[in-house]
Amino acid sequence: MVDTLFIDPSRCIGCRACEAGCRECDTHKGESMVMVDFVDRGMSVATQPTTCMHCEDPVAPCAQVCPAVAILITEDGVVQQADPSRCIGCQNCVYACPFGVPKFDVEARLMKKCNLCYDRTVQGAQPWCAQVCPTDAIWYGDFEAFTRERAGVPVNETTFGDQTVHTRVYHVMSEEHTATFDVTRLLGEADRERFESRTEAWVL
Amino acid sequence: MTTSRDFFVPLRDFNYDFQRSGRGRGEWDQADRIADELVPTHCAFCGVQCAMYLKVADDKVFGVEPRDYPHNRGALCPKGVVAYQQAGHEDRLLYPMIRRGGKHGDLERASWDEALDYVAGRWRDIQAQHGRDAVAVYSGSSMTNEKCYLAGKFARVGLGTRHVDYNGRLCMSSAAGAYSQAFGMDRSPLPMPDYELAKCFLVVGTNVAECFPVATQWLWNARDRGATMIVIDPRETATARTADLWLPVKPGTDLAVLNGILRQLIHDGLVDEEYIASRTVGWEDVRASVEPFTPEEAERLSGVPRERIVAAARMFGEADPSLILHARGIEHSSHGVANCLACINLALARGQVGKRGGGTTMLTGQGNGQGGREVGQKASQLPGYRHIDDPEARRYVSEVWGISEEELPGEGAAATEMVRLMADGDIKSTLVLCSNLMVSLPDNAVVEQALANLDPLVVIDFFMSETASRADVVLPGTAWLEDEGTTTNLEGRVVKINRAASPPGEARSDWWIMRELARRMGKGDHFQFDGPRELWDELRVASRGGIADYYGMSWERIEEEQGLFWPCPTEGHPGTPRLFEERFNHPDGKARMIATPYRGPVEEPSEDYPFRLTTGRVVYHYLSGNQTRRIGFLNSQAPEPWVEVHPQAAARLGIVNGERVRVRTARGSMEVPASVVPTIRPDTLFIPFHYGELEAVNQVTNSAVDPVVKIPEYKACAAALEPLSTPVAGTRPLAHRAVTADEQPAMFPYEVGEARLLKSLPSGGPRAQRLPSVGANGAGDEQNERSDDG
Numbered sequence: 001m002v003d004t005l006f007i008d009p010s011r012c013i014g015c016r017a018c019e020a021g022c023r024e025c026d027t028h029k030g031e032s033m034v035m036v037d038f039v040d041r042g043m044s045v046a047t048q049p050t051t052c053m054h055c056e057d058p059v060a061p062c063a064q065v066c067p068a069v070a071i072l073i074t075e076d077g078v079v080q081q082a083d084p085s086r087c088i089g090c091q092n093c094v095y096a097c098p099f100g101v102p103k104f105d106v107e108a109r110l111m112k113k114c115n116l117c118y119d120r121t122v123q124g125a126q127p128w129c130a131q132v133c134p135t136d137a138i139w140y141g142d143f144e145a146f147t148r149e150r151a152g153v154p155v156n157e158t159t160f161g162d163q164t165v166h167t168r169v170y171h172v173m174s175e176e177h178t179a180t181f182d183v184t185r186l187l188g189e190a191d192r193e194r195f196e197s198r199t200e201a202w203v204l
Numbered sequence: 205m206t207t208s209r210d211f212f213v214p215l216r217d218f219n220y221d222f223q224r225s226g227r228g229r230g231e232w233d234q235a236d237r238i239a240d241e242l243v244p245t246h247c248a249f250c251g252v253q254c255a256m257y258l259k260v261a262d263d264k265v266f267g268v269e270p271r272d273y274p275h276n277r278g279a280l281c282p283k284g285v286v287a288y289q290q291a292g293h294e295d296r297l298l299y300p301m302i303r304r305g306g307k308h309g310d311l312e313r314a315s316w317d318e319a320l321d322y323v324a325g326r327w328r329d330i331q332a333q334h335g336r337d338a339v340a341v342y343s344g345s346s347m348t349n350e351k352c353y354l355a356g357k358f359a360r361v362g363l364g365t366r367h368v369d370y371n372g373r374l375c376m377s378s379a380a381g382a383y384s385q386a387f388g389m390d391r392s393p394l395p396m397p398d399y400e401l402a403k404c405f406l407v408v409g410t411n412v413a414e415c416f417p418v419a420t421q422w423l424w425n426a427r428d429r430g431a432t433m434i435v436i437d438p439r440e441t442a443t444a445r446t447a448d449l450w451l452p453v454k455p456g457t458d459l460a461v462l463n464g465i466l467r468q469l470i471h472d473g474l475v476d477e478e479y480i481a482s483r484t485v486g487w488e489d490v491r492a493s494v495e496p497f498t499p500e501e502a503e504r505l506s507g508v509p510r511e512r513i514v515a516a517a518r519m520f521g522e523a524d525p526s527l528i529l530h531a532r533g534i535e536h537s538s539h540g541v542a543n544c545l546a547c548i549n550l551a552l553a554r555g556q557v558g559k560r561g562g563g564t565t566m567l568t569g570q571g572n573g574q575g576g577r578e579v580g581q582k583a584s585q586l587p588g589y590r591h592i593d594d595p596e597a598r599r600y601v602s603e604v605w606g607i608s609e610e611e612l613p614g615e616g617a618a619a620t621e622m623v624r625l626m627a628d629g630d631i632k633s634t635l636v637l638c639s640n641l642m643v644s645l646p647d648n649a650v651v652e653q654a655l656a657n658l659d660p661l662v663v664i665d666f667f668m669s670e671t672a673s674r675a676d677v678v679l680p681g682t683a684w685l686e687d688e689g690t691t692t693n694l695e696g697r698v699v700k701i702n703r704a705a706s707p708p709g710e711a712r713s714d715w716w717i718m719r720e721l722a723r724r725m726g727k728g729d730h731f732q733f734d735g736p737r738e739l740w741d742e743l744r745v746a747s748r749g750g751i752a753d754y755y756g757m758s759w760e761r762i763e764e765e766q767g768l769f770w771p772c773p774t775e776g777h778p779g780t781p782r783l784f785e786e787r788f789n790h791p792d793g794k795a796r797m798i799a800t801p802y803r804g805p806v807e808e809p810s811e812d813y814p815f816r817l818t819t820g821r822v823v824y825h826y827l828s829g830n831q832t833r834r835i836g837f838l839n840s841q842a843p844e845p846w847v848e849v850h851p852q853a854a855a856r857l858g859i860v861n862g863e864r865v866r867v868r869t870a871r872g873s874m875e876v877p878a879s880v881v882p883t884i885r886p887d888t889l890f891i892p893f894h895y896g897e898l899e900a901v902n903q904v905t906n907s908a909v910d911p912v913v914k915i916p917e918y919k920a921c922a923a924a925l926e927p928l929s930t931p932v933a934g935t936r937p938l939a940h941r942a943v944t945a946d947e948q949p950a951m952f953p954y955e956v957g958e959a960r961l962l963k964s965l966p967s968g969g970p971r972a973q974r975l976p977s978v979g980a981n982g983a984g985d986e987q988n989e990r991s992d993d994g
Contacts (some may be wrong), residue, residue: 011424013413013442015823020285020837024267042851042861045442045883131270132280134417135424151428 001142002077003121005130006154007049008172011137014038014047018129018138025117025128033081033103033114034129034138049138051129052101052114053158054079054168061165062093062102062113070111077168078118082111098160146170155181237261242269243704244763247284248346248684249826251568251694252276252396252418254284258685258704265291265685265705274766275396275695281417282838283826289835290683291705295667297680298709307656311678316710316720323635323662323677324724327363330632336613340367340622340631344638345375345576346827348689348701349754350739351714352572353587353746355637356580361605361730362722366613367631369583371639372576373619375532377913378540379566380577385541386548386796388789389751390589391574391696392565393557394527395769395781400425401561404523405433406516408547409458409533409919410567413442414823416694419567426561432523434516436461436508437533438818439848439890440883449516452885455818456805456920457506458534462546463800464502465517466553467494474521476555483788484552486797493799505802507885525562526554532569532820536918539803540910546800557795558784568694570827571684575692578752578770579743583616587743588750597750604746606730618914620645620907626654635721636663637681637714642670643828643896646916647871647907664714669830670896680711687713689736690762695781697767698757715739748773751789805920806908809887813869813922815853816885819893819901820919829894845895846879849925850886854878859927867891868924869904875928889923 019032039046055061060079063071070086071093073079081102082093089109093102102113117127121140125131130140139146146154154170159182171181239259246253255273258265268288270278290296300319301311314322330338341359345352352370359368372380383390399405399422413420420443427433435444436451436458444450453461469475470491480487499510520526528551534543547564548557556562568574580587580601590597592615602612617625623641625631627650645651652674655661660676663669672678686707692698707713715736722731733739740759748755756772757779768779787793809816824838832838847867849859859865861880866873867889876891876899884890891901906921 010446013417013420013823015281015414015417016841017280017282017285017417020282021280023837024285041879041881043882045440045445045881047442126278131278132285134279134281135413135420136279149428 001144002168003140003142004054005051005116005127005169006139006141006146006150006172007051007169008137008139008150008152009046009048010152010172010174011135012036012047012049013135013137014045015134017132017134018049018051021128021132022114025119027115027119028112031105031112033112049129050099050101051127051138051169052079052116053099053165054116055165056168057166061096061098061163062111065092065096067092074118078116078121079113080115080118081113084110087111098158098163098165143170151175157181158183160184231266237266239267243685243702244271244700245685245702245704246691246693246699247280247571248287248290248831249283249571250281250416251570251573252416253571253691253693253697253699254280254418255699256280256284256287258288260704263706275693275697276418277421279418279421282824282841283832284418286835286837288685290666290831291685292708293667293834295834296683296708296711297666297668297672297678298711299680300710301678303676307659307676311673311675316712319677319679320717320720320724323660324721326660327633327725331363334632336364337366337616338630338632339363339365340616340625340634341365341369341581342619342622342634342636342639342641343368343370343576343581345370345372345570345573347572347576347638347684347714348687348691348736349572349575349579349698349743350689350736351638352576352581353579353743354715354718354739356582356585356587357605358718358722358731359581360613361607361611362718362725362727364611364613366616367583367622367625368581368616369619369622370576370581371619371644372570372573372582373914374536374644374916374918375569376535376566376573376577377618377915378535378537378910379530379544379568381541381910381913382544382548383566385798386545386552386788387557387784389783390577391752391770391783392568392694393563393783394561394565395695395697396422398561398782399423399527400429402426402523402525402527403431403561404520404526405431406520406526406528406547406550407433407435407437407443407447408462408528408530409436409535409543410529410531411437411439411441411443411533411820412529412567415531415569415821416567417823419694432519434519438816438885438888449512449519451506451508451512451516454507454885455816455888456537456917458537458543459539459546459800459802460497460502460505461508461513461516462543462550463494463497463802464499464506464513465520466490466546466550467497467502468499468514468517469521469550469553470494472518472521474517475553479555480553480797483555483558483793484795484797485792486799487553489799490549490553490797493801497802505804507887520550521554524554524556525559526551526556527562528564529567530564531567533919535566536819536915537920538806538908538910538917540915541912542800542803545798548795549797549800552795552797558782558786560782563784566694572691572693574694574696575690575698578692579747583618586746586750588747588754589752590750600749601746604742620909620914620916623651623654626657629657632658633660633662634658636661636671636675638664640665640669640671640828640830640896642674643830643894643900643902645907646902646905646918648900648902649872650907651902664717665830666711667830667834669828670900679717680707680709681717682707682711682713686711687715687736690740690757690759692770693767696769696783697781698754698762698770699767700759700762806917807870807906807920807922809922813924814887815889815923815925816887817867817869817889817891817901817904817921817923818919819891819905822892822894825892825894827894829896833894842892842894845876845892845899845901847876847925848879848881848884848890850884850888851880851882852886853925854880857925857927859925864928866926866928866930867904868926869906869921871904871906874898874901874903878925889925893918
C-alpha cells in the first residue's frame with residue numbers, strides 16, 4: 001500500500017502541465033523538478049516525462065556516491081534533494097544517477113531534484129505533477145489501485161548493462177513487454193532501418 | 205518552438221525560464237504564504253472550464269490549488285496552472301486612454317468621465333448623421349454569460365443598432381448551424397464523463413491533446429477499457445500518435461473521407477436501419493448522395509489511402525457505442541456546416557445519437573464558447589437561443605427589456621461581414637470587447653484598413669492587444685478573476701466564476717463600462733443594475749421558454765450541484781446533461797439527415813502555390829495569445845510561430861530545420877522558422893495562429909467564408925514555401941518537380957494499434973493489396989502533379 005507515481009509515456013501529450021504544476025510547489029518556488037522531453041522530434045511527437053524514480057534497492061545511486069551524506073532518504077523511502085547544509089557541490093550525484101535526474105544549480109551551488117512533493121504527499125495529497133496531469137500519464141496511488149483501474153504493465157526494475165535498480169516509481173509498459181526494462185538491451189535491439197522500412201506511400 | 209529543448213546550456217543545466225521571463229525571485233519567495241482564502245472558480249481558458257481554487261491573501265491572488273470537479277477531476281493543463289498570473293501582471297491596462305491627437309497621435313491617459321463622454325458624444329453625432337446602424341458592437345465569448353448577454357442588450361437597446369456580433373462566428377458557427385439544422389438544438393449532447401463509455405472514437409479535425417488537454421483523460425480511460433480511436437488530421441498530432449488508425453487528410457477535403465466512410469458503412473451493412481426509420485428523416489437522400497464516394501474516389505479527393513478509409517469504416521461501424529468528436533479542423537471551412545452535418549449523418553446512420561457514450565459532439569473552443577452563442581450577442585439571436593426574426597421571440601424579449609417591439613432592431617452583419625462594412629465606411633464606429641481582430645480575423649491587411657476607417661475605434665481589454673493598440677479609445681477592463689458570473693462549458697454545463705481580487709488601477713468591469721455608456725446614450729432606464737447577479741437574474745428571465753432555458757438556475761444551485769446543464773426551465777428542474785435520448789428538438793421529434801455533396805477548399809494548390817497551408821493551436825497559448833503570450837512559462841515554451849514542413853518537401857526546397865523561411869499566399873507573405881518534421885503531410889504546411897503583427901499567420905490566410913454561417917476558411921489555403929534567399933516580388937517559387945514513384949514520401953505506420961488492426965483484416969490485409977500499386981496509381985500520380993509540379 002505504498003503510494004507512488006506511475007509514468008505512462010504512451011499517454012503523454014507533451015503539454016508540460018507537470019512542469020507548470022511543479023513550479024507552483026512551495027518548496028521549489030518556480031523551478032520545475034520534472035522534465036518533459038521529446039524523444040526525437042525529428043521522428044515523432046512522442047514525449048516522455050521524467051521525475052525522480054526514487055530508487056529503493058540498492059540504496060539510491062545518488063545517495064550512495066554522495067561523499068557528504070547530503071542526500072537523505074526518509075523512512076518511507078523518499079529520496080530527498082540535497083540538504084543545503086551538507087551539499088558540497090561536487091556533482092557526484094549528477095553523474096551517478098542512471099536516469100539523469102539530479103540537476104546542479106550552479107548559482108545556488110546545490111543539487112536539486114524531485115522529492116515527490118514531500119510536503120504534499122505526507123499529508124495525503126498528490127504530488128503536483130500527478131495532480132494536474134491532464135491525461136494521467138503521471139498517476140499517483142498504490143499498485144493495487146493502478147492495476148485495478150488502468151491498462152498496461154507497471155515495471156519498477158530497470159537494467160542498464162550490469163546495473164539494475166529497483167525504483168519506487170513505476171514506468172508503465174505496453175502488454176507485450178516483460179516485467180523488466182533493460183535499457184541497454186533495448187538500445188541494442190533498436191533497428192532503425194527496420195523501423196524506417198515499415199512505411200507505406202503517401203497519397204498526394 | 206515545439207522541438208526538443210536542450211537543458212544543458214553552459215552554467216544553466218536547470219530550467220529557469222520562469223525567473224528569466226517576467227516573474228522575479230521575489231514573487232516566488234512569497235509563494236509559500238498561507239492563503240487567507242481559497243476562492244473556488246474555473247479556468248479562464250478553453251471550453252473545458254476546469255475547476256480550480258485561487259489562493260488569495262490581502263486581496264491578492266498568488267497561487268492556484270487543484271479542485272476536484274466532475275469533468276476535470278482535479279487536473280489542469282499548463283495554461284490552467286498559470287492562468288492566475290494574469291492578476292497583478294505588469295502589462296495590465298490601468299486607466300482609460302484617448303488618442304487626442306487623432307489617428308497619428310499617441311494614446312494619452314484620460315479620466316473615465318472624459319473617455320466615456322467622448323465616446324458617447326461621438327456615437328450620438330454619428331448616429332444622428334448616418335443612422336443607428338453606423339455604430340457596431342463586436343463582442344467575444346471569453347467572458348461570462350452575464351457580460352455576453354449585456355453586450356447584445358447594450359447594442360440593441362443602448363445603441364439601437366442591428367450590428368452586433370461576436371468572435372464565436374470565427375469559432376463555433378459551423379457546428380452551431382449544423383446541430384441546429386439536424387437536431388433543432390445546438391449543444392453537445394452528452395457530458396464529458398460519458399466519453400469513457402465509448403468503444404470507438406472518431407476524432408475529426410481536432411487535436412484534443414493540445415486544444416483540450418484535460419478532456420484527453422476521458423479518451424485515454426475509454427481506451428484502457430478497450431476503446432479504439434481513429435484520427436482524421438493532416439498532422440500526426442499528439443492525439444493521432446497513438447491512435448489505432450490515422451487518416452492523414454489533405455486540409456479542406458475531410459468531406460470526402462466522411463462521405464466515403466458512410467458509403468462503406470452502407471455497403472458493409474453496418475447502418476442501423478431501425479433507428480434511421482424511427483428517429484430520422486432524409487436518409488434516402490443521404491444514402492444516394494454518398495454512393496459516388498468509393499474508397500478510390502475518397503482517396504483521390506482526400507489523399508487518405510483507401511484501405512485506411514475502409515478500415516476506419518469497419519472499426520467505427522462495428523463499435524457500439526461510438527462517439528465522433530469534431531472541432532475547428534473541419535469547422536473552419538468554406539463548407540464548415542456540411543462537414544459537421546457529415547459527422548452527424550455518420551452518427552445517426554449508426555444509431556448512436558442519444559445513446560450513453562455515443563453520438564457526435566463538438567468541442568467548443570472558447571472559455572464561454574457555448575454560453576456566448578446562446579445569450580443574444582450573435583447577429584441573428586436573442587437570449588435563450590431565440591431567433592431574432594421570430595415574432596414571438598421579439599415580443600417576449602422586448603417586453604423583458606421594456607422597449608417596444610419596433611424599437612428592437614433586426615438581424616445585423618456577421619463578424620466577418622462587419623469588417624467589410626467597416627472597410628467600406630458603412631460602419632463608422634465600433635465597440636470591440638473581448639476580441640483581438642488583428643490576430644483573429646483572416647487576411648488581416650483588410651482588417652487593419654477597416655479598423656483605421658473607424659472613428660472612433662473603442663476597445664475594452666485588460667492587456668494592450670494588437671487591436672487595442674490601434675484604437676482611438678482604450679478602456680481598461682477586468683481579468684476573469686476580478687469579476688463574478690457564470691460560463692457554459694463545452695458540455696453545456698453552466699459553472700460559476702468567482703471574484704478573487706480587486707481590479708488594478710482604475711480598471712472596471714465590462715458591465716460597468718457598458719452601463720455607463722448606456723446612461724450617457726440616454727438609455728440608463730434599461731440598464732438599472734448594480735452587478736452581475738442582477739444581470740444573471742435578468743438573463744434567466746430573458747432566456748425563459750427559449751431553447752437554451754436558464755430560468756431554473758440560481759448561482760447558489762450552480763455551486764451546490766457542481767454545475768447545471770441547460771435546458772433547466774424551473775427551480776426544481778435537475779438540468780439536462782444528456783440530450784436527444786428520446787426525441788430530437790424538431791416538432792416531429794426526428795433528426796434531419798441532410799446530404800453533403802463534396803466541396804473542396806476555395807483555394808486548391810496551383811503551380812505558384814503548391815502547398816496547402818493550415819493553421820491551429822499550440823497547447824501553451826489561448827486564442828490570439830494576448831493573455832498567454834504575457835505569461836512567462838507559457839511564452840517561453842512557444843515564443844514565436846513556426847512552419848511545420850515534411851522533410852521530403854524541405855529537402856526539395858533546400859530548407860533545413862530551424863532555418864527562417866518565407867510562406868507566401870495570394871494575400872501576402874510572412875517569415876517564420878521552419879520546423880522540419882515527418883509528422884505532417886508532405887503537401888501541407890502548418891503555422892500556429894496565436895501571434896500578432898508580422899508573426900500573424902492571418903496575414904496570409906484566406907478570407908473565404910461558409911455561405912450559411914460566414915465562418916472563415918482558416919484551415920486550408922494555397923501557399924508557397926521558399927528560402928529567404930528567394931527574391932520577394934514578381935518571381936515564382938523554386939521549381940517543384942513531380943514526385944516519381946521511387947521518391948514517394950513515406951509516412952509512419954504505428955507500432956501499436958494499426959499493425960494489430962491490419963493483421964486482423966481478412967484476405968491478407970489491405971496492405972498486401974495496396975503494395976503493388978504504390979506510386980503506379982493513376983489517380984495518385986495525377987494528384988502529385990497537381991500539388992507538386994511547378
